[in-house]
Amino acid sequence: MEKLLKKAMQASISEVLGTMFYMPLEFETQESLEHSGLLKTPGMQMASLGFKGALSGTLVFLVPRDLLQAMTADFMGERVVSAEQMAGTLKEIANMVAGNTFSTYDSAKEFCLGIPELITPSRMASLRSGGKEIFLLVESVEGSMGVWMGLDS
């Protein structure tokens, strides 16, 4: 199950960031969140989204602030973007990645997605309560991002 879910996450990230942000990507599938260094990156921005249904848990999209700023500017076709627009873009990415992951994983099963929200490092730490975790390190030309999924036991 986790292998299939990880494949679905990878396909979904490629589709979302490729279609709407024109970003060619590479994936590091063996990396762990700890060893990726993302949690220690200053200014890391994180959006989480809970899900329920055939599986329940939380998906978190992690991206450094500078990269998010560039992605938001590209997405909106603006040279200058506000913190609010960056937050909206990050939450929308988390939403699209989660929705597409589950429809790729199994379109016959229904999943209910929560409303995405920005989270702090301490909230991220509390989400990692020892359950099953899936992590993908996503490499783009402009920098690294991560997608983490925690599954409720």
Place this chain on the structure above:
Amino acid sequence: MAFKILVVDDSQPMRAVIIKTIRAAGYGDAEFLEAANGRDALAQVGKHWLDIVITDYNMPDMNGMEMLAAFKKDPVLASIPVLMVTTEGSRERVEAFLRMGAAGYIKKPFTPEKIREKLMSILGAPHGEAFEKSDAGLDF
């Protein structure tokens, strides 16, 4: 007369991208209204006649499905086409959208071509111009 289009999504960047995409699809003279959720949208439809509503599903306060149900209950609003643009991709959910009377469904992430194709099928060609697809297609 230009089309009047209401775009409903809790993400302001996504609303901006949808509007930009529709303009690029040949509907450049359309007039756009925006709402952040279904409740906000219902407050706007009383004040304006609309040619189409383009809505997300997953929104706080009132989601796209609840908004669609409210439209279909109202004899005046029931005839306004509602196009769902959402990440929700399960077969069951898509069938529910269509069963409830949605005019169509587009999955996020979308291409400009997909938006154009759906709008053409619901609204017809943009007013005053015949759209010709270039080899390069549309750009966001």
